[in-house]
Amino acid sequence: xxxxxxxxxxKIRDHFSRYPNKQAVTLPALHLVQQELKCVPxxxxxxxxxxLDLAPAQIFDTLSFYGFFRDEDRPLGKKRVWIxxxxxxxxxxxxxxxxxxxxxxxxxxGDTTPNGEVTIELAECLGACDGxxxxxxxxxxxxxxxxxxxxxxxxxxxx
Amino acid sequence: xxxxxEPILLRRVGxxxxxSIDTYMADGGYNGLKKALAMQPDExxxxxxxxxxxxxxxxxxxxxxxxxxxxxxxxxxxxxxxxGDESEPGTFNNRVIIxxxxxxxxxxxxxxxxxxxxxxxYFYLRYEYGRxxxxxxxxxxxxxxxxxxxxxxxxxxxxxxxxLHRGACAYICGEETGLIESLEGKRAWPRIKPPFPAIxxxxxxxxxxxxxxxxxxxxNILDRGPEWFQTIGVPKDPNNPRDAGSYGSKLYCISGHVxxxxxxxxxxxxxxxxxIDQHAGGVWKDRKAKAVVPGGISMGFxxxxxxxxxxxxxxxxxxxCLGLGTAAVIVIDDHTSxxxxxxxxxxxxxxxxxxxxxxCREGTAWSAKILHRIRQGEGTMEDLQxxxxxxxxxxxIPGTTICGLxxxxxxxxxxxxxxxxxxxxxxxxxxxxxxxxxxxxxH
Numbered sequence: 275x276x277x278x279x280x281x282x283x284x285k286i287r288d289h290f291s292r293y294p295n296k297q298a299v300t301l302p303a304l305h306l307v308q309q310e311l312k313c314v315p316x317x318x319x320x321x322x323x324x325x326l327d328l329a330p331a332q333i334f335d336t337l338s339f340y341g342f343f344r345d346e347d348r349p350l351g352k353k354r355v356w357i358x359x360x361x362x363x364x365x366x367x368x369x370x371x372x373x374x375x376x377x378x379x380x381x382x383x384g385d386t387t388p389n390g391e392v393t394i395e396l397a398e399c400l401g402a403c404d405g406x407x408x409x410x411x412x413x414x415x416x417x418x419x420x421x422x423x424x425x426x427x428x429x430x431x432x433x
Numbered sequence: 434x435x436x437x438x439e440p441i442l443l444r445r446v447g448x449x450x451x452x453s454i455d456t457y458m459a460d461g462g463y464n465g466l467k468k469a470l471a472m473q474p475d476e477x478x479x480x481x482x483x484x485x486x487x488x489x490x491x492x493x494x495x496x497x498x499x500x501x502x503x504x505x506x507x508x509x510x511x512x513x514x515x516x517g518d519e520s521e522p523g524t525f526n527n528r529v530i531i532x533x534x535x536x537x538x539x540x541x542x543x544x545x546x547x548x549x550x551x552x553x554x555y556f557y558l559r560y561e562y563g564r565x566x567x568x569x570x571x572x573x574x575x576x577x578x579x580x581x582x583x584x585x586x587x588x589x590x591x592x593x594x595x596x597l598h599r600g601a602c603a604y605i606c607g608e609e610t611g612l613i614e615s616l617e618g619k620r621a622w623p624r625i626k627p628p629f630p631a632i633x634x635x636x637x638x639x640x641x642x643x644x645x646x647x648x649x650x651x652x653n654i655l656d657r658g659p660e661w662f663q664t665i666g667v668p669k670d671p672n673n674p675r676d677a678g679s680y681g682s683k684l685y686c687i688s689g690h691v692x693x694x695x696x697x698x699x700x701x702x703x704x705x706x707x708x709i710d711q712h713a714g715g716v717w718k719d720r721k722a723k724a725v726v727p728g729g730i731s732m733g734f735x736x737x738x739x740x741x742x743x744x745x746x747x748x749x750x751x752x753x754c755l756g757l758g759t760a761a762v763i764v765i766d767d768h769t770s771x772x773x774x775x776x777x778x779x780x781x782x783x784x785x786x787x788x789x790x791x792x793c794r795e796g797t798a799w800s801a802k803i804l805h806r807i808r809q810g811e812g813t814m815e816d817l818q819x820x821x822x823x824x825x826x827x828x829x830i831p832g833t834t835i836c837g838l839x840x841x842x843x844x845x846x847x848x849x850x851x852x853x854x855x856x857x858x859x860x861x862x863x864x865x866x867x868x869x870x871x872x873x874x875x876h
Contacts, residue, residue: 292596294510294636300618301601305560326618339620339787340601342560356561360522361730361777362688362763364869373870383872396872398604398781399522400561403688403761404529404695413563415528 277317278325282310286325296326300336304343313349351386351393355428356410359396362403371407372396374421392428440698441682442649446533452568454575457536463581465655469544470589477548481651484659485669485680489526490516490607490644491729491758492837493746495677496651500549502631503639512640513551514616514630515542515648517558517565518600518607521729522781523761526684527645529696531565534649535572539595541648543581544655546593549641554595557612560602569597604785608836609642610634611787622789623836646684666701667745679745683760687713690720690766702748706740708762720766724853728758730778731841733848737767753851755844771853772860773869775845776804782842793839796827800846807860808867817857820846 278286285306289299303322307314314337323330337343344350357372372383375394379387383396402408405417411427419427445451445460457463469477482497503511515538519527531538542554558566573595576582584592603621605611610624613635634640643651654662662681669678679701685708688694692714699712705725709715716722724734727742727749735742735752742752750756765774783801788794800823803816824847827833828840850857 292594294638295617297618298616298636301599301615305599305601332618336618336620340603342601342603359777360781361726361774362523362694364773364777365689365763365765365769369870369872373872376872397561397602398784399520399524401519401525401528401559403523403525403686403763406688406694410561413560413566415561415564 276321277311277315278307278321279310282306283321283325286322297328297332299326300328300333304333304337308343308350311349312351313344313346315346348384349386351390353391353428354393354395354412355424356395356397356400357383357424358398358400358402358406358408358410360399362399363406363408366406368407371409371419371421371424375424378421378425394428438682438699441653442530442537442646442684443533443696443698445537446529451533452535452572454536454572454579457534461656462536463540465652466540466543466547466581467587469547469655470587470591474548474550477544477655480659481548481654484654484662485678486647486650486654486662487677487679487746488644489646489650489683489759491521491731491756493757496643496647499631499643500545500641502629503549503641504632507550507639510552510636510638511550512635512638513542513546513549513554514609514612514635514640514642515554515556516607516609516612516642516644517556517562518612519562519645519759520559520604520607520785521731521759521761522778523686523688523726523729523763524759525686525688525761526696526759528562528565530646530649530684531562532568535565535568536576537649537652538645539569539572539576540581541650541652542595543576543586543593544651545641545643545648547586547589547591551593551641554593555616555635556595556597557600557606557616558597559600559606566597566599573597603787604781605787605836605838608838611836612642613640620787622787623838625835650681667743667747670747676747679747679757683744685712685744686759686761687764688761689726689764690717690722690769691715691764692717702743702745704741704743704748705735705762708744709740709764713764716764716766718766720768722764723767723769724765724771724774726761726763726765727752727754728756729761729841730763730781730845731838732756732758733844734765734852736852753848755840770860770867770869771849771856772804772808773867775849776801776808776867778845779804779842782838786838786842790834790836790839792827792833793842796823796839797842799823800842807857808869810864810866812861814858814861816861817850817854821850824850
């Protein structure tokens with residue numbers, strides 16, 4: 275039984291014609307896998323390697339370089355919320371925001387809430403310093419946010 | 434000098450439907466491309482050389498000269514990579530220009546592609562810019578429908594495809610050879626240069642890597658001419674034959690302790706003080722600026738008495754900073770501890786060092802640990818000496834690393850110790866702990 279569906283495999287293959295070799299499809303493929311499975315399991319690494327004519331070690335080498343990808347032991351929640359702690363956000367309360375959100379949700383950065391709803395991450399500069407403190411929800415930036423905003427946007431407002 | 438400056442790069446920001454190709458063309462868009470396609474590719478390069486455009490991504494390298502490094506008469510594929518990995522703390526100009534006027538950037542890509550005879554363009558975009566990604570994809574589809582991309586563009590015989598390639602949240606991918614390695618599907622370890630990418634870049638082929646804002650400048654230079662471009666900014670220093678000048682307008686990002694953070698476009702050469710007081714509503718809460726980052730945190734700090742420094746390609750360097758960088762100005766008020774600020778910058782570089790070169794991997798990690806110790810009230814004067822040693826030995830300037838990340842890590846330390854040393858000494862002597870909160874990583 276393969277962990278990658280045929281539809282997912284086809285989406286990966288659709289990238290082949292864009293690049294002169296298949297290795298360049300590594301990042302696009304890992305993004306597609308994590309989007310669908312909320313992590314990149316070891317079996318998926320092996321199957322992606324086979325699709326791209328690479329050794330699994332090559333895929334794993336790239337995957338592990340980017341803190342972005344998760345293995346099957348630490349899958350992402352339904353939403354992934356990145357809270358920026360770099361200097362422009364720090365100056366306007368970013369570290370405080372991160373600390374309070376973690377406190378309210380009883381998690382540390384990198385953790386997912388027990389109900390699997392939301393993963394909280396700390397981020398370095400998200401590129402929205404004009405709206406510090408800012409966060410990223412999945413891949414949408416939200417500017418000038420408060421603790422309440424973060425909890426609401428993360429779907430963890432009030433029980 | 435700046436009161437009535439008409440924005441060029443930002444002229445369509447906030448206009449209705451500004452991302453659509455129809456409104457872009459109604460505003461005169463794609464005229465630069467049409468003019469370029471009527472010239473020989475080398476003439477386009479000559480036009481950019483004549484304008485004296487310098488790269489907006491941080492290094493300030495002369496754009497036309499970069500294109501000239503490509504091998505002459507090369508018959509294989511040539512690649513153009515667009516650096517949209519903007520990750521330097523304080524920097525968000527690429528994001529705004531892509532979200533508000535994607536075609537201005539995309540037009541510059543086709544012009545640069547034609548000039549360099551590129552066969553394929555890879556637009557490397559940081560993952561965090563999801564909205565940019567979707568805006569660009571839609572704009573690219575519109576271009577294909579109008580034959581501004583694809584085969585035989587507007588009957589010129591020139592063909593080009595643009596592929597969007599998303600990053601995965603790593604600062605080092607903004608370094609051009611790190612970007613190339615990442616594009617190739619590898620860990621983003623910067624390459625030893627030479628060979629420079631123009632000789633051997635993506636997929637071992639000649640490659641040009643240009644920043645998003647640089648390409649938007651190319652669009653306007655082709656439309657309005659190189660002479661027009663040189664009427665803006667700071668001319669070459671006649672007493673310095675090596676000075677390339679600071680021509681054109683620049684997107685200045687202003688963040689931190691100001692009343693109105695945001696993006697403004699002004700001629701190169703505005704001072705930090707003018708930027709803060711006239712364009713950012715002044716320092717917030719009626720406070721004073723203690724320190725100002727002139728161009729992203731890797732450029733170091735200006736002190737309160739250096740705020741009249743012009744933010745052109747030469748000004749920050751004369752004040753002991755690393756350079757203009759990305760022109761991302763971060764204002765730090767006089768209620769803020771420089772110990773906290775420096776800890777924040779050191780922590781950033783420790784997090785983002787790719788780990789390839791030992792001096793950078795160890796130097797960034799230890800400087801963050803030392804600053805952490807100082808913040809805990811457990812620092813010693815010897816720690817300042819250690820920080821000073823690290824800042825002088827890591828980077829391409831002392832010659833111990835492959836890329837410039839470590840120079841960027843070293844500069845804030847250097848400037849902080851030169852310009853704010855008494856504050857660090859007082860903090861250490863007092864034995865106080867920092868008041869700033871910090872959460873620790875779970876894993």
